[in-house]
Amino acid sequence: MSWTPRVAPEQADSALAERYRRIAARSSRGAVSHYWQVLAVHPPTLDGQFECAQATTDDAAPLTMAQVELIAVVVSATNGCGYCVAHHGPRLARLVGEPLARAVARDYREADLTARDRVLLDAAVALTCEPSERKQEDVDRLREYGFDDAAIVRATVVAAYFNSANRIACALGLELEPGVDAWEYGAQR
DSSP states (O other), X not given: OOSSOXXXXXXXOHHHHHHHHHHHHHSTTSSOOHHHXXXXXXXXXXHHXXXXXXXXXXXXXXSOHHHHXXXXXXXXXXXXXXXXXXXXXXHHHHHHOHHHHHHHHHXXXXXXXXXHHXXXXXXXXXXXXXXXXXXXXXXXXXXXXXXXXXXXXXXXXXXXXXXXXHHXXXXXXXXXXXXXXXXXXXXXX
16 A cells, blocks of 8 residues: 555544544545555654645635646646545546546646646746746746735645655555546646
């Protein structure tokens, strides 16, 4: 299931079981994914990552939830993280429809997105692929498309969070849970 041990919900002590209740309540599947189960071997890491996930993705404003999930899927596809694409693709599909979500996962540049959303995803991919090469012009371009400073900061944090989560999932060899289907995705570079 992964290259490191996981703590399955039925193995959780009372403190971890409480953490898992909070995680499952937030999950669209009502379950504790392998991602959280792997992190549970070190509870402070689990807590920190869960708090970060909540702060980053639960309230999208000033972005929309669709924009947050667009970033999640595109960053995950760019990083080759099939685990995260499989988890966030269905969330995106609920927000924008399955055909568009699947097109975004394959290659957002070919998908029928607004110019504004495409520019947002261009910034997320640039940050993912070449973080040290970002310039003032990148921020200015987002402003040209109507993103204010709060939206730019939010988009940057969402992209950075998913870069981190992708690296955790890939580095620990997470496999999809039963009932979670793999999604086709492209390199997005």
